[in-house]
Amino acid sequence: MQTEAIRSVLVVGGGTAGWLTAANLAQSFNSAEPGAIQVTLIESPDIATIGVGEGTWPTMRATLQKLGIKEEDFLRSCNATFKQGTKFVDWQHSDLPASYHHLFTSVSDPTQFNLAPYWLQGRAGQHKSYASAVSAQGVIAELGLAPKKITNKAYEGVLNYAYHLDAGKFADLLKNHAQQKLGVHFISANVLDVSLAIDGSIAAVITDSAGRQQADFYVDCTGFQSLLLGKAMGVGFRPVSDTLLTDHAVTIQVPYPTPDSPINACTHSTAQAAGWIWDIGLTNRRGVGYVYSSNYVSHEQAEQCLRRYIGPAADTLEARKLAMQVGYREKFWHKNCVAIGLSAAFVEPLEASAIFLIEAAANMLADQLPALKENLPLAESKFNKSFLFRWQRTIDFIKLHYALSGRTEPFWQAARAKQLIPQSLQDVLQSWQTQPVSPYDFAHVYEPFPMESYQYVLYGMGFKQQLADLQRYQQGGKAALYFQRVQQLTHQLQQELPAQRELLAKIYRYGFSAL
Amino acid sequence: MTQRIALDSQQHQHYKLQEDKLFSHTKLAHILPLEVNEFAAAAAYFPIVFVKDSNTGQFRACVMTGIKPGQNLYWHQAGWQAGYTPQALRNYPLLAVQPDTTSGDYVIVVDTQSSLFNPQSGHSLFAAGQATEYLQQRAGAAIAQAKSVLLTQQFIQLLLELELLVARTLTLTPQGAEAYDLTGLYLIDEQRLAELTDQQWLSLRQNNSLLAVHAVLMSMNQVSALIQRSVL
Numbered sequence: 009m010q011t012e013a014i015r016s017v018l019v020v021g022g023g024t025a026g027w028l029t030a031a032n033l034a035q036s037f038n039s040a041e042p043g044a045i046q047v048t049l050i051e052s053p054d055i056a057t058i059g060v061g062e063g064t065w066p067t068m069r070a071t072l073q074k075l076g077i078k079e080e081d082f083l084r085s086c087n088a089t090f091k092q093g094t095k096f097v098d099w100q101h102s103d104l105p106a107s108y109h110h111l112f113t114s115v116s117d118p119t120q121f122n123l124a125p126y127w128l129q130g131r132a133g134q135h136k137s138y139a140s141a142v143s144a145q146g147v148i149a150e151l152g153l154a155p156k157k158i159t160n161k162a163y164e165g166v167l168n169y170a171y172h173l174d175a176g177k178f179a180d181l182l183k184n185h186a187q188q189k190l191g192v193h194f195i196s197a198n199v200l201d202v203s204l205a206i207d208g209s210i211a212a213v214i215t216d217s218a219g220r221q222q223a224d225f226y227v228d229c230t231g232f233q234s235l236l237l238g239k240a241m242g243v244g245f246r247p248v249s250d251t252l253l254t255d256h257a258v259t260i261q262v263p264y265p266t267p268d269s270p271i272n273a274c275t276h277s278t279a280q281a282a283g284w285i286w287d288i289g290l291t292n293r294r295g296v297g298y299v300y301s302s303n304y305v306s307h308e309q310a311e312q313c314l315r316r317y318i319g320p321a322a323d324t325l326e327a328r329k330l331a332m333q334v335g336y337r338e339k340f341w342h343k344n345c346v347a348i349g350l351s352a353a354f355v356e357p358l359e360a361s362a363i364f365l366i367e368a369a370a371n372m373l374a375d376q377l378p379a380l381k382e383n384l385p386l387a388e389s390k391f392n393k394s395f396l397f398r399w400q401r402t403i404d405f406i407k408l409h410y411a412l413s414g415r416t417e418p419f420w421q422a423a424r425a426k427q428l429i430p431q432s433l434q435d436v437l438q439s440w441q442t443q444p445v446s447p448y449d450f451a452h453v454y455e456p457f458p459m460e461s462y463q464y465v466l467y468g469m470g471f472k473q474q475l476a477d478l479q480r481y482q483q484g485g486k487a488a489l490y491f492q493r494v495q496q497l498t499h500q501l502q503q504e505l506p507a508q509r510e511l512l513a514k515i516y517r518y519g520f521s522a523l
Numbered sequence: 524m525t526q527r528i529a530l531d532s533q534q535h536q537h538y539k540l541q542e543d544k545l546f547s548h549t550k551l552a553h554i555l556p557l558e559v560n561e562f563a564a565a566a567a568y569f570p571i572v573f574v575k576d577s578n579t580g581q582f583r584a585c586v587m588t589g590i591k592p593g594q595n596l597y598w599h600q601a602g603w604q605a606g607y608t609p610q611a612l613r614n615y616p617l618l619a620v621q622p623d624t625t626s627g628d629y630v631i632v633v634d635t636q637s638s639l640f641n642p643q644s645g646h647s648l649f650a651a652g653q654a655t656e657y658l659q660q661r662a663g664a665a666i667a668q669a670k671s672v673l674l675t676q677q678f679i680q681l682l683l684e685l686e687l688l689v690a691r692t693l694t695l696t697p698q699g700a701e702a703y704d705l706t707g708l709y710l711i712d713e714q715r716l717a718e719l720t721d722q723q724w725l726s727l728r729q730n731n732s733l734l735a736v737h738a739v740l741m742s743m744n745q746v747s748a749l750i751q752r753s754v755l
Contacts, residue, residue: 521683522683
C-alpha cells in the first residue's frame with residue numbers, strides 16, 4: 009500500500025482558499041487532460057463563506073496569469089481595483105495626526121543598494137519622508153491614480169501593484185474557471201463526517217447527497233471549523249492572542265455617494281482606541297471594518313466607532329460582526345491532509361497576508377505533492393517547516409506595527425509591552441537601532457515580507473535609528489541620483505497616469521493587450 | 524488637440540470647407556494612421572508599423588513619417604513628398620463615426636479646431652438645408668475610410684491571434700548626435716511568420732491578408748530611406 013501513487017486530490021470547502029487551491033493544483037497537474045491527477049472540490053450549498061480578505065499582494069498578478077485568467081475579466085467580474093500599498097493613519101500617536109505609506113515600488117531594491125542610510129543623513133532633503141524619498145508611488149496613490157496605462161500589457165504595471173477585490177465574486181470567478189478551463193470536478197454537498205483509517209490518515213469524507221468521497225490526498229479548506237485537520241485528525245490550534253490582541257471585527261459595506269466617486273488607490277488603515285479600521289475601495293462600494301480587541305472595547309462601542317468613522321452614510325447600513333481565532337495549527341500538513349486558509353491559520357488582516365499565504369501554500373503544495381504515498385512524510389515535514397516559519401514571520405511583521413506605536417490608550421500600551429514581543433522581533437529591533445536593515449536579516453528564500461516592507465514600516469513609524477560609523481556609507485553621490493530620479497518620476501507619472509476609475513472604464517471597454 | 528462635433532445642417536449651414544494639399548495639420552506628426560486597404564500603395568514610400576493608441580490601448584496601423592516625435596519628413600511647403608497620401612489625410616478634417624453600431628448609420632464629424640472648417644472661404648457644405656454635392660462626395664470618402672478601419676482592426680486581430688506582432692525598439696543614431704531609442708513600435712515578426720503551421724497560413728489566405736502581411740514586411744525597406752531623408 010505504501011508504494012501507491014497519488015492520483016486524486018479532494019479539496020473540502022470552497023471560498024477563496026478552496027477554489028484558489030483547486031484551480032492552482034488542476035492547472036499545475038494539467039487535470040483537464042485525460043490520465044492526469046484528478047482534482048475534486050466539495051462545497052456546501054448551505055454554508056456561507058467568510059470572504060477572508062479583500063486585499064492581495066502583487067503576487068496575485070502572477071497567480072492569475074498562471075491560471076490563465078485574463079486581467080480584464082478578473083477586474084470586471086470581481087469589482088476589483090488596483091492597490092498600490094497601504095496608508096497607515098494615526099498609528100504613531102493618539103493626539104498628533106500623522107500618516108505613512110507602505111508601498112510596493114521602490115526606486116532601488118534595498119537588498120542591492122540600500123538608500124536608507126543616506127535618507128537618514130538627510131541626503132534626500134531635510135523633511136522628506138522615507139516613502140516619498142525612495143518611491144513615487146505614495147504621491148500617485150494619494151492622487152487616486154492607477155499604477156498603469158491602457159497601453160500597458162495585461163498584468164504589467166508602470167508601478168508595482170496588487171488588487172482590492174470582492175472575495176465572494178472572486179471565489180465565483182475561480183469556481184467557473186476551475187471547472188470550465190482547468191478540469192476541476194465540483195460536488196455540491198454537505199460534509200457530515202470524516203472517516204479516519206487505522207493509521208490516522210483520512211480514509212473518506214461522508215457527505216449528505218454525494219455519498220462517501222475518497223481521494224489519495226485531502227485539502228482542508230473548511231474555514232475556522234477545520235473539519236479535517238483540526239476536528240477529525242485532532243491537530244491542535246496554537247493561539248497567538250498573547251502576541252496579537254485583536255479578536256473581533258465589525259464590518260460595513262459602504263456604497264459610493266455617486267457612481268463616479270473616486271476610488272482610493274491604496275488600503276487605508278486608521279488606528280483607533282482598541283485596534284484599527286480598514287478601508288478598501290472597490291468599484292461599486294467601500295469595504296470598511298474595525299478590527300478590535302474585545303478586552304478593551306465593547307462590541308457596541310466598536311460598532312459606534314466604525315459608524316463614526318464612516319459618517320452619516322453609515323446610518324442606514326447594516327454592520328456584521330465576526331469573531332476571529334487568531335493563531336495557527338500545530339501542523340498544517342498531517343499525513344494525507346493539508347489545511348489551507350482559515351483552517352490553517354489566521355492573523356488580523358493588517359498586511360493582507362490571508363490571500364497571499366493561500367497562494368503561497370497552494371504553490372508549494374502543487375510543487376511538492378509527492379508522486380508516491382510513501383514520500384508523504386518528507387513533503388509533510390518540509391511544508392510544515394516552511395509554513396511555520398512564514399506564519400511566525402507574518403506575526404512578527406504585524407507585531408512590528410504595534411511595537412513601534414506611541415499611542416497611549418490601554419490597548420496600545422498592552423500591545424507594545426516588551427514581554428509580548430516575540431524574541432525574534434526584539435532581536436532585530438535592537439540591532440536596527442544602530443545598524444541599517446540588512447538583506448542578512450531576511451536570509452530565507454520564502455520570507456513572506458521583503459526587506460523593503462520592513463523599512464517602510466520602521467521609518468514610517470518614526471523608528472529612531474542612530475547609525476554608527478557614518479563613514480561606512482560612501483555612496484552619497486549615487487544615492488542623490490536615485491533621490492533625484494524619484495522626484496522626476498513623481499512629477500512625470502502624475503502627468504501620465506490616469507485616475508483609477510478612468511482606467512477601469514477603458515479596460516471594461518477595450519481590455520488589455522496581451523502584447 | 525482635436526475637438527470633434529457632428530456636422531449639422533442648421534448649426535453649420537454657413538460653414539465651408541477648404542482643401543489643403545500640403546496637409547499642414549500633419550507637419551509635426553511622426554506617425555499617421557493607415558488602413559489595411561492602403562498597405563500595398565503605401566509600402567513603396569513609408570515603413571508601416573503598428574502602435575498602441577494612447578487613449579484606448581488598441582493597436583492601430585500607421586506609416587512612419589519621421590524618426591522622432593514632432594518630425595514629419597514628408598511634409599514640405601512645396602507639397603507632400605511621397606507618391607501616396609493616406610486617406611485619413613485626404614479626408615481631414617472630416618471623420619465618419621458610428622454612434623450606434625447596431626443601426627450601422629454613420630455620422631460625419633468635423634475637427635472644429637481646424638481652420639479648414641470656417642464660415643469664410645472654401646466649398647459650401649449645405650444649401651437650402653441639404654448637403655451639397657461636394658459634402659456628399661467628402662462624406663462618402665470619410666465613410667469609406669471608416670469601413671476600412673473595421674477591416675484594419677480585423678487584420679490586426681488576426682495578427683495578434685497568430686502572435687505575429689512583436690515589440691521593436693528602433694535605435695537611431697542621427698549624424699553628429701547621440702543615439703536614441705524610438706519605442707512603442709510593433710512589427711510583423713518574419714521568423715514567426717515562417718514558423719506558422721499550414722493551417723495558420725491558410726487562415727491568413729482565407730482572410731485575404733497575405734498581401735497586407737507582405738506589404739508590411741516590404742515596407743521595412745523604407746526605414747533606411749526615412750533615415751536618409753532625415754540627414755538630408
